[in-house]
Amino acid sequence: MMAKPVLVIGNKNYSSWSLRPWLLLKQFGIAFDEVRIPLFTEQMPELMAEHTPCNKVPVLKDDDFAVWDSLAICEYINQHFLVGKGWPEDPRLMSLGRSAVAEMHSSFPDLRHELPMNVRRRYDGVSLSAAAQKDSDRIISLWQQLLAHSNGPWLLGQFSIADAFYAPVASRFMTYNIELPSELKAYCQQVLALEAYQEWLSAAKAETEVIAEEEVEL
Numbered sequence: 001m002m003a004k005p006v007l008v009i010g011n012k013n014y015s016s017w018s019l020r021p022w023l024l025l026k027q028f029g030i031a032f033d034e035v036r037i038p039l040f041t042e043q044m045p046e047l048m049a050e051h052t053p054c055n056k057v058p059v060l061k062d063d064d065f066a067v068w069d070s071l072a073i074c075e076y077i078n079q080h081f082l083v084g085k086g087w088p089e090d091p092r093l094m095s096l097g098r099s100a101v102a103e104m105h106s107s108f109p110d111l112r113h114e115l116p117m118n119v120r121r122r123y124d125g126v127s128l129s130a131a132a133q134k135d136s137d138r139i140i141s142l143w144q145q146l147l148a149h150s151n152g153p154w155l156l157g158q159f160s161i162a163d164a165f166y167a168p169v170a171s172r173f174m175t176y177n178i179e180l181p182s183e184l185k186a187y188c189q190q191v192l193a194l195e196a197y198q199e200w201l202s203a204a205k206a207e208t209e210v211i212a213e214e215e216v217e218l
């Protein structure tokens, strides 16, 4: 029997990068083991060195082969475990999805900085800087474009890598109660209602670590 892949992740409450491949594997019913490494602790470098020289989660281990970086991992999962089902078949829809995922990977620094993922908390009355508001507005128009093109209910029609990639944003929008057009609020609620997301949330609630820099004080 082939060994299950192993996903090395960080704290479920805070690690937005880890959530992406974890959700993709769960949504597609791929069996895997997970190793959780507490972020920003003294033991993290030593624990990580066992898996990769890159001191960052997530990392996917397939036998003794390691892939790091959430985007590379999702593409590896797509090729090796999902026979391409991580993307829609329609080439244009797939390219739109790839553009959206690349944009998520390389953009929105102000939103990420001001609204760290914190799945177990709920805030009211957060005010965004102009730069973070611009990031948020861009994500809103991007989601609207994808949903209009695909007809939903997921960003590219069926659940895909794009939804896994934007799940941490959906989580942030809900955590910080960000005002959204009604159809996008419904999209975020749909992400949070996934059984897999609920499993992640329960585990996050059971975690005891608090990373002060990731906790927004109003």
Ligand SMILES: N[C@@H](CCC(=O)N[C@@H](CS)C(=O)NCC(=O)O)C(=O)O
Pocket (backbone or CB within 6 Å): 010, 014, 015, 016, 017, 018, 039, 040, 055, 056, 057, 058, 068, 069, 070, 071
């Ligand atoms: N671009 C990387 C970013 C990974 C990343 O920054 N991971 C954070 C946790 S969410 C981390 O491991 N930080 C530890 C550190 O920087 O020492 C990816 O997509 O996987």
